[in-house]
Amino acid sequence: MQASELKIPKKPGLRGSVMFSISFAFVLTIVTMITVEFSLLEIIENFTRPNMVVDGLLSPDLTQIFSERSRSAFLETLQLAILGTVSGGGLSLLMAFWATDFGNPIGWLRVVVRNFNNVIRSIPDLLWALLFVTAVGVGILPGLLALFFFSMAVVTKLTSDTLDGIDQGPIEAARASGSGQLSMLRMAVLPQILPSYASFLLYGFELNLRASAVLGLVGAGGIGSRIEFFRGRLEWSEVWGLVLMFFLVVFLVERLSVTIRRRLV
Amino acid sequence: MSNLSLPNKPVDWFRNTITLAIAVAVIWSLIGLEIKWERLIDLPGDLYVIGTLMFGEMNIEDFPDLVGAMWESISIAWVGTLIAALFAIPLSFLAAENLVGRPLAWLIRQVFNLLRAIPEVILAVALIPIFGLTPLTGVLAIGIGSIGTLGKLFYEVIEAIKKEPLEAADAVGANKLVRFRWGVVPQVMPEMASFVLYRFEVNIRASAVMGLIGAGGIGNDVAQALRFNDWSVAGMGMLIVIFGTITVDAISGAARKQIIRGSSAKSLTPVEVQA
Amino acid sequence: MITFRNVSVEYRPGEKALDDINLEIQEGEFVVIVGLSGAGKSTLIRTINNLVPITDGELQVDGNSVGDLSRSGVRKLRSRIGMIFQGFNLVDRATVIQNVLMGRVYKLPTWRNVFGAYPKKDKQIAAKALNRVDLLEKAHSRATDLSGGQRQRVGIARALSQEPRVILADEPVASLDPPTSHAVMQHLQKINRDLGITTIVNLHFLDLATAYGDRIIGLRGGKVVFDGKGSECTPEIFEGIYGRSLTAEDTLQEDI
Ligand SMILES: Nc1ncnc2c1ncn2[C@@H]1O[C@H](COP(=O)(O)OP(=O)(O)OP(=O)(O)O)[C@@H](O)[C@H]1O
Numbered sequence: 001m002q003a004s005e006l007k008i009p010k011k012p013g014l015r016g017s018v019m020f021s022i023s024f025a026f027v028l029t030i031v032t033m034i035t036v037e038f039s040l041l042e043i044i045e046n047f048t049r050p051n052m053v054v055d056g057l058l059s060p061d062l063t064q065i066f067s068e069r070s071r072s073a074f075l076e077t078l079q080l081a082i083l084g085t086v087s088g089g090g091l092s093l094l095m096a097f098w099a100t101d102f103g104n105p106i107g108w109l110r111v112v113v114r115n116f117n118n119v120i121r122s123i124p125d126l127l128w129a130l131l132f133v134t135a136v137g138v139g140i141l142p143g144l145l146a147l148f149f150f151s152m153a154v155v156t157k158l159t160s161d162t163l164d165g166i167d168q169g170p171i172e173a174a175r176a177s178g179s180g181q182l183s184m185l186r187m188a189v190l191p192q193i194l195p196s197y198a199s200f201l202l203y204g205f206e207l208n209l210r211a212s213a214v215l216g217l218v219g220a221g222g223i224g225s226r227i228e229f230f231r232g233r234l235e236w237s238e239v240w241g242l243v244l245m246f247f248l249v250v251f252l253v254e255r256l257s258v259t260i261r262r263r264l265v
Numbered sequence: 266m267s268n269l270s271l272p273n274k275p276v277d278w279f280r281n282t283i284t285l286a287i288a289v290a291v292i293w294s295l296i297g298l299e300i301k302w303e304r305l306i307d308l309p310g311d312l313y314v315i316g317t318l319m320f321g322e323m324n325i326e327d328f329p330d331l332v333g334a335m336w337e338s339i340s341i342a343w344v345g346t347l348i349a350a351l352f353a354i355p356l357s358f359l360a361a362e363n364l365v366g367r368p369l370a371w372l373i374r375q376v377f378n379l380l381r382a383i384p385e386v387i388l389a390v391a392l393i394p395i396f397g398l399t400p401l402t403g404v405l406a407i408g409i410g411s412i413g414t415l416g417k418l419f420y421e422v423i424e425a426i427k428k429e430p431l432e433a434a435d436a437v438g439a440n441k442l443v444r445f446r447w448g449v450v451p452q453v454m455p456e457m458a459s460f461v462l463y464r465f466e467v468n469i470r471a472s473a474v475m476g477l478i479g480a481g482g483i484g485n486d487v488a489q490a491l492r493f494n495d496w497s498v499a500g501m502g503m504l505i506v507i508f509g510t511i512t513v514d515a516i517s518g519a520a521r522k523q524i525i526r527g528s529s530a531k532s533l534t535p536v537e538v539q540a
Numbered sequence: 541m542i543t544f545r546n547v548s549v550e551y552r553p554g555e556k557a558l559d560d561i562n563l564e565i566q567e568g569e570f571v572v573i574v575g576l577s578g579a580g581k582s583t584l585i586r587t588i589n590n591l592v593p594i595t596d597g598e599l600q601v602d603g604n605s606v607g608d609l610s611r612s613g614v615r616k617l618r619s620r621i622g623m624i625f626q627g628f629n630l631v632d633r634a635t636v637i638q639n640v641l642m643g644r645v646y647k648l649p650t651w652r653n654v655f656g657a658y659p660k661k662d663k664q665i666a667a668k669a670l671n672r673v674d675l676l677e678k679a680h681s682r683a684t685d686l687s688g689g690q691r692q693r694v695g696i697a698r699a700l701s702q703e704p705r706v707i708l709a710d711e712p713v714a715s716l717d718p719p720t721s722h723a724v725m726q727h728l729q730k731i732n733r734d735l736g737i738t739t740i741v742n743l744h745f746l747d748l749a750t751a752y753g754d755r756i757i758g759l760r761g762g763k764v765v766f767d768g769k770g771s772e773c774t775p776e777i778f779e780g781i782y783g784r785s786l787t788a789e790d791t792l793q794e795d796i
């Protein structure tokens with residue numbers, strides 16, 4: 001018998017939803033590129049043209065950070081980040097408990113807390129700063145308030161996600177032995193999330209440190225005010241010197257924080 | 266009955282050191298910062314006043330312009346994220362220790378780390394003199410600023426790939442390119458796509474503030490409005506930022522779920538947080 | 541001590557998880573409850589400390605009518621009833637002694653629980669409870685670092701540190717291997733004999749049930765279908781409780 005040619009089953013077409021997603025992404029890209037007036041030519045032209053920003057970057061003034069004013073602005077940034085994280089992150093533990101069913105038996109309150117947190121989280125750090133500058137005037141207080149809200153939202157989100165996945169057994173055990181709500185949270189829940197929570201706090205600190213560098217751009221204190229000052233005077237060597245030195249510190253803090261976080265979890 | 270003695274409690278030096286360090290840091294900060302705490306007393310009142318000014322009465326005429334500006338912010342975030350991905354993908358393969366040599370991987374990783382450290386807004390500040398007060402500045406700031414994070418997320422995905430498909434490719438005598446195309450790419454695609462979307466969500470927030478320093482998008486409108494006490498515009502702008510961000514989060518989050526479902530990827534959200 | 545009068549429980553209207561239960565459990569008894577999966581064993585045990593509220597009938601525990609208690613009344617009742625779980629329900633990241641001290645939670649003011657500031661007396665109670673299950677030297681180990689049998693013994697110590705009048709155990713050995721299961725059951729039995737604590741244990745292995753149960757209660761479809769001495773319980777009776785012939789899965793040792 002002669003073997004007839006084998007018929008390969010027809011290749012199934014891409015699933016409709018996949019096709020849709022790909023076309024959607026494609027159209028989105030085209031439309032957004034038009035919106036932002038994207039032009040490769042302009043990018044290349046502008047980057048190749050000599051300019052003082054790049055000149056400054058090539059000869060950064062790395063000693064600027066040790067000058068009296070820059071140094072105190074730098075310390076201010078550090079302190080802002082510490083206080084912002086401790087206060088915001090501290091409150092976020094409560095917020096996270098209030099957002100879970102075992103931490104908060106009142107259904108509607110839970111929904112309120114969750115939505116409140118989503119709203120807070122959707123407002124970016126710098127916008128917070130600008131709002132508080134408007135409310136209490138230029139200074140470091142608006143910076144602190146901005147970092148407070150910013151880190152509270154982030155840490156609350158991460159912590160409540162962790163809470164959603166904890167072992168419910170100890171909670172049942174605590175309830176079965178007649179525990180009250182607060183004692184139950186402390187004894188059956190907190191130990192389970194403490195390492196993650198501590199790690200989130202450190203993460204919040206890293207974010208806050210980075211954010212606190214830009215607060216000054218809208219008048220909310222810290223090293224950003226010095227960056228803004230030199231930018232205003234078009235002294236780009238100083239700007240880049242501050243930026244590079246500051247982010248060297250951020251980098252080191254982050255390494256340290258990552259090392260600690262590894263040990264925690 | 267006699268008293269039992271518990272064994273001695275071991276001292277947890279790690280914990281004690283950290284607790285002490287935090288306490289010292291907080292006290293140092295409290296003393297160091299000259300904060301006018303008394304201004305906090307007025308804060309709720311002031312916020313209330315500003316709140317009623319901002320959200321009390323809104324002018325529907327401002328709506329189209331502000332939505333347009335939010336769209337510009339979203340566009341900045343999307344194009345910027347894509348640019349970042351365009352650079353991060355090839356670079357991340359060079360940073361994966363299971364694909365290239367250690368020295369090269371190390372070098373690329375340091376580049377990622379440096380880029381990761383600098384906030385987009387700072388990059389935008391530097392780009393403004395070059396590109397002017399245009400959305401393109403925001404796009405490039407976000408593009409450059411996200412290469413580091415995306416690159417890091419990507420190479421971690423690449424390093425976690427399973428060995429079997431690579432071995433299978435080797436077993437049929439595939440060359441390097443084939444090995445890469447069939448052994449690596451299919452494994453990393455879903456997670457990479459999902460992380461690009463995740464970064465897009467993060468970048469929406471970054472692009473919304475680009476405007477505060479003049480680099481395009483809705484931040485521009487809100488900052489101007491606040492500066493000139495144009496409260497109702499600022500209020501509506503804020504609402505649009507919040508609503509727009511939450512909406513994009515929801516859509517993008519749903520898309521990520523779709524992508525991850527059916528793939529072997531472990532987690533929906535990158536564990537950036539867990540370092 | 542514990543009296544069920546026409547007690548029923550419905551999780552969903554019309555579906556009776558417990559159906560018209562009448563039981564009288566005396567102080568100091570060691571009772572084993574057996575029955576197929578879904579027969580209502582867990583439900584029965586959990587009505588006693590009101591983790592599952594009863595729908596109908598009357599349930600008296602240690603002089604309280606469980607259905608009529610206020611919230612604080614429920615907490616007070618629970619503080620006198622120790623509970624042991626199949627999955628141990630320990631806080632894994634906490635130390636053994638911290639887990640055991642959870643048994644003191646009701647007796648102590650909230651601030652002491654929150655700050656972990658336990659009075660010497662309570663620490664002694666916890667230490668004695670741990671000693672009774674031979675785990676005193678592990679007091680500062682993390683719960684995760686223990687074996688399954690040891691973890692369940694911590695669970696027993698936690699219940700003991702409540703200084704309870706009743707101990708409820710819901711399949712305490714279902715996640716353990718045979719020798720460990722016997723060790724845990726022996727601890728429970730010894731505690732019952734030494735301290736006179738009324739003990740009610742759910743089991744699904746018949747040989748364990750007859751070995752340790754002074755009294756065996758058989759449940760089927762939410763009803764009591766057997767109630768008698770452990771020694772009187774023959775394989776035929778178990779077949780009656782289960783409504784089917786016995787298999788190797790019904791015993792811990794595979795030699796039926
Ligand atoms: N929380 C609940 N919600 C709804 N129905 C439940 C719930 N818990 C138990 N049930 C139902 O009640 C009945 C009795 O369940 P119960 O858990 O008491 O049985 P069991 O004898 O402990 O079984 P197992 O050996 O599987 O633990 C079952 O039909 C079960 O489906």
Ligand SMILES: [Mg+2]
Pocket residue numbers: 581582583710
């Ligand atoms: Mg059960």
